[in-house]
Amino acid sequence: MGESLPGISGTDLIKLLKKDGWKEGRRTTHGIQLTKAIGDRTRVTIVPTKDRHMPNGTLAASLGPKQTGIGRDAFLTLLHRK
Numbered sequence: 036m037g038e039s040l041p042g043i044s045g046t047d048l049i050k051l052l053k054k055d056g057w058k059e060g061r062r063t064t065h066g067i068q069l070t071k072a073i074g075d076r077t078r079v080t081i082v083p084t085k086d087r088h089m090p091n092g093t094l095a096a097s098l099g100p101k102q103t104g105i106g107r108d109a110f111l112t113l114l115h116r117k
Contacts, residue, residue, distance in 0.1 A: 045089055052071075054116075066084050069082060080097055080102040
């Protein structure tokens with residue numbers, strides 16, 4: 036298996052996703068809803084607004100096919116494009 040995901044806070048992930056075209060929606064108790072239309076489908080994810088590092092499982096779920104669909108490699112590309 037490849038290397039693990041780098042540590043990132045929820046606020047930094049929100050900034051990266053916005054640079055990738057995600058739009059900020061409503062605020063929830065635990066985070067901010069982000070949406071992005073991809074083809075005929077609109078993806079929705081809620082990212083925690085904590086300033087500490089997200090747990091690896093939470094980050095992996097946020098990048099996975101059920102939420103953003105970005106995946107590990109595209110995330111690393113976004114992170115280095117900062």
